[in-house]
Amino acid sequence: MKKQFQLTGIALLLSGVVLSGCAPKQAWSPELEQAREAYQRAAGNPLVNSLAVAELDQANRQLQAAEEAADYFKSREEIAHQATLAQLRSMEAEETARALQAKEHVRLAQAGIAIPAALPDATTGVIAEPILAAGTPQHNPHVGPAQQPEAMMKDPGFSGKSMSGGSSTELEQIASQLAALSAQIESLQNRSAYNAIQHGTQSSNSHSDHHATGVEDLVNNAAEVVLEESAITSEPLSTEPTLAAARPAQETDNSSSVYPEAVNDAVDFNAPNVAANARLRAELRAMNARPSSRGMALTLGERYFDSGSARLWNGRAARHLDNVAAVMVENPGLILEVEAHTDNTGTDVQKDNLSSDRAIAIRSALVLRGVDASRINSTGFADSSPIADNSTALGRLQNRRVEIIFPNINSL
Amino acid sequence: MKNIFNNTRILGKQGKTVLMPYVAVATLATILTACAAPQQGPMFYSASQAIRAAHNAGAVEFAPEQLQQASATFNKAETMHKKRRGNRAQKLLELATAQANLAKATSEAKQAEASLSFLQSGALR
Numbered sequence: 213m214k215k216q217f218q219l220t221g222i223a224l225l226l227s228g229v230v231l232s233g234c235a236p237k238q239a240w241s242p243e244l245e246q247a248r249e250a251y252q253r254a255a256g257n258p259l260v261n262s263l264a265v266a267e268l269d270q271a272n273r274q275l276q277a278a279e280e281a282a283d284y285f286k287s288r289e290e291i292a293h294q295a296t297l298a299q300l301r302s303m304e305a306e307e308t309a310r311a312l313q314a315k316e317h318v319r320l321a322q323a324g325i326a327i328p329a330a331l332p333d334a335t336t337g338v339i340a341e342p343i344l345a346a347g348t349p350q351h352n353p354h355v356g357p358a359q360q361p362e363a364m365m366k367d368p369g370f371s372g373k374s375m376s377g378g379s380s381t382e383l384e385q386i387a388s389q390l391a392a393l394s395a396q397i398e399s400l401q402n403r404s405a406y407n408a409i410q411h412g413t414q415s416s417n418s419h420s421d422h423h424a425t426g427v428e429d430l431v432n433n434a435a436e437v438v439l440e441e442s443a444i445t446s447e448p449l450s451t452e453p454t455l456a457a458a459r460p461a462q463e464t465d466n467s468s469s470v471y472p473e474a475v476n477d478a479v480d481f482n483a484p485n486v487a488a489n490a491r492l493r494a495e496l497r498a499m500n501a502r503p504s505s506r507g508m509a510l511t512l513g514e515r516y517f518d519s520g521s522a523r524l525w526n527g528r529a530a531r532h533l534d535n536v537a538a539v540m541v542e543n544p545g546l547i548l549e550v551e552a553h554t555d556n557t558g559t560d561v562q563k564d565n566l567s568s569d570r571a572i573a574i575r576s577a578l579v580l581r582g583v584d585a586s587r588i589n590s591t592g593f594a595d596s597s598p599i600a601d602n603s604t605a606l607g608r609l610q611n612r613r614v615e616i617i618f619p620n621i622n623s624l
Numbered sequence: 625m626k627n628i629f630n631n632t633r634i635l636g637k638q639g640k641t642v643l644m645p646y647v648a649v650a651t652l653a654t655i656l657t658a659c660a661a662p663q664q665g666p667m668f669y670s671a672s673q674a675i676r677a678a679h680n681a682g683a684v685e686f687a688p689e690q691l692q693q694a695s696a697t698f699n700k701a702e703t704m705h706k707k708r709r710g711n712r713a714q715k716l717l718e719l720a721t722a723q724a725n726l727a728k729a730t731s732e733a734k735q736a737e738a739s740l741s742f743l744q745s746g747a748l749r
Contacts, residue, residue, distance in 0.1 A: 297722050
């Protein structure tokens with residue numbers, strides 16, 4: 213009798229072990245499956261990965277919360293709720309990237325610059341023509357009269373069809389690209405002319421002089437950026453505002469008056485084309501590049517970003533990055549280091565994340581402007597390389613910066 | 625159980641009379657609080673802000689369904705809140721915020737794409 217009890221006990225124990233082995237490790241939920249798919253789709257898209265970093269990060273955290281809810285067999289309602297939120301956030305990341313990409317293309321189109329063709333579509337990750345056709349009424353039936361869609365439909369120049377279809381549309385595309393290219397060339401020529409004027413009148417250089425040249429806004433961008441950055445460093449506007457960029461504090465002592473010559477001497481990148489070299493020198497001077505031990509360096513102040521975020525402000529940052537991208541596109545031999553720094557506020561993780569995200573944001577912005585991603589290396593340094601005292605507000609402001617370095621332009 | 629108000633050893637004869645008005649006020653306050661509508665917290669504020677932002681981004685035109693969903697979820701949250709189902713209301717508010725954010729992002733994307741399309745169609749002429 214006793215033996216029978218023992219055997220029954222062992223049998224029950226064994227069956228318990230077997231059943232627990234077969235039991236699911238996690239509560240199953242269709243919403244969770246959908247959330248995983250949505251997140252993977254977003255995370256697998258390079259554009260989302262670089263343009264909507266914060267949103268993707270939120271989606272990731274939300275998905276982890278949903279997975280945790282399923283791991284701990286929380287109520288079905290709770291799992292579904294967390295999963296739905298994760299799915300919505302993944303979709304938001306995709307849409308945010310799509311919006312940023314489209315806005316950037318609008319900006320380029322308005323400036324008459326050709327839209328880089330080989331960019332992946334934010335929603336699909338597919339590299340192709342849809343960039344040109346993405347906004348057509350065919351794709352977006354709700355698109356309407358904020359942009360006067362009826363007028364667009366009545367417009368004889370507007371076919372209402374995707375521009376990618378048919379040989380005549382291909383010809384039209386080529387024609388538009390040629391027109392955009394010629395506009396870009398004209399813009400660059402204007403910019404060079406402006407730089408020459410600026411260099412010639414440097415002794416009486418002032419903000420009013422920049423505007424007095426009468427060169428169009430696009431050409432003025434570099435000078436405006438210089439003035440804005442000089443405000444960041446709180447240096448009084450001198451008679452040479454172009455020299456007063458957000459230069460690190462330790463380098464401001466010695467070379468303000470000889471700086472343009474230093475740039476002239478420093479630029480040596482073995483390019484055979486003298487004209488191209490001259491233009492590059494002019495571009496770098498206009499962008500207020502300064503020689504450093506690692507090459508020519510530009511500093512972008514924190515005002516280029518939303519506070520505590522890696523999202524770039526559209527106006528200022530876009531204008532400055534246009535110039536950097538133009539230099540990179542014109543000089544395929546150049547490579548770029550993007551290094552982002554923070555002040556010492558916040559936790560280590562926050563600082564690491566913010567600096568990395570900002571470096572990636574700048575890199576992505578340049579890639580959007582047609583620079584090959586393999587030519588740009590982005591790194592976040594958190595608060596490991598301060599250039600000013602973190603105990604003062606001004607010092608912290610100076611420390612929150614992104615440095616763009618051209619390592620193969622030998623400066624010294 | 626002994627009535628402490630009648631227990632002169634605990635309160636004393638004087639204490640009993642002094643305490644009574646306070647008790648009455650506290651009881652009245654409890655009753656009034658129970659009858660009043662519950663206060664809406666910061667979650668309501670952030671959800672309504674998100675919906676407003678979506679609205680301002682042109683979601684009525686460019687992402688009407690998503691905006692509608694967000695508004696409906698917000699209304700449900702209000703109903704739940706009135707029924708004192710705070711947890712459910714909070715979850716609905718989280719959902720409404722996420723839906724509104726999605727509506728805003730979608731609207732911005734579609735609007736920018738429409739602008740681009742318009743610019744490009746103009747360039748082809």
